[in-house]
Amino acid sequence: MQTNSPNATAPVLLVGVDFGTPHFDTQLEELGLLAQTAGLEPVARVTCKRKAPDAALFVGSGKADEIKALAESAGAAEVLFDQSLSPAQQRNLERHLGLPVNDRTLLILEIFAQRARSHEGKLQVELARLQYVSTRLVRRWSHLERQTGGAGVRGGPGEKQIELDRRMIGEAIKRTRDRLEKVKKQRTTQRRQRERQNAFNISLVGYTNAGKSTLFNALVKARAYAANQLFATLDTTTRQLYLGDGLGGGRSVSLSDTVGFIRDLPHGLIDAFEATLREAADADLLVHVVDAANPGYPEQINEVQRVLQEIGAADVPQLLVFNKIDALAHFQQPRAACDTFDVDGRAVQRVFVSSHTGEGLGSLRHVLAQRSQAESAASIPRETPYLHEAAA
Structure with a gap:
């Protein structure tokens, strides 16, 4: 760049x-x-x-x-x-x-390098960048291939510059991975603490710029950075979610805002962001946020499903939230607040909302409370496939 x-x-x-x-x-x-x-x-x-x-x-x-x-x-x-x-x-x-x-x-x-703010996010981006650069060293330093001896003496073949670069990058990759491993252990400890507290863990996932951070702020009254741009936020933020008096089965409910997905997301980034993406794989429920006003939303849904499969989160129960309905034309407005939508041949419950105006957020809270109560009563194992719930 x-x-x-x-x-x-x-x-x-x-x-x-x-x-x-x-x-x-x-x-x-x-x-x-x-x-x-x-x-x-x-x-x-x-x-x-x-x-x-x-x-x-x-x-x-x-x-x-x-x-x-x-x-x-x-x-x-x-x-x-x-x-x-x-x-x-x-x-x-x-x-x-x-x-x-x-x-x-x-x-x-x-973009990830520009947007990473936390120590973990910076480490993840640095690892992905080092992995990318390590494949771009082929013959780029041919003018420095050999080291020579002193004045008047022709030195033997020294270590090629490309080999020096590879060794330095390899050492940097190892150091960064070791530091990320420590972060991974810290996240594992935090997840275990939430499990001991009988918390119902919800992760927001979706294509970048679908409005996840705006929805997160609207639900938990947080001030996470949100903007109408791709990859506005990279670092996972977790807050307690209030579902209303008498809702949620008396359980603690936590909501995490995760990094957005995109078509052809580099594998190096998926590997590097493993610690962050585990929040999705370890969640009790994935709230899959979709930009309903984007004509290409079916392809974006498919891309999110592909990434979820890759990170081992394909079997986590999902709830589709079609966001930005305020941007839809009158004839495109939904006929009901909730219905179902076909995802990979499975009927997944869908809720229509506008994070900007607040429309539909009450229905969304009610559905989330129902999911929390159902999971608590049935003790659904992690391997359970998507829930097939009818519209409220």
């Missing part, structure tokens, strides 16, 4: 390649939002279709020439690809285009 300060904006050319995926972003809208979130300014966009990536240039030499000409005419200082590039493809493209070339993975890493 070429940004040097939070307020800097570098002109960037966006590139997307359609390999026949069913939901290709023809307008590169999400990539553009990610770029703006990272402090970049999209000045041009180009898409193309291919059956498979070109081994050397990802897009082929002809399209690479077109990208170079467009970047020059638009004044772009960087080229950003919507897909992940191999180290060799990135290096070849930079030589061909004469500009810095980065991919979606690095862009997300940059």
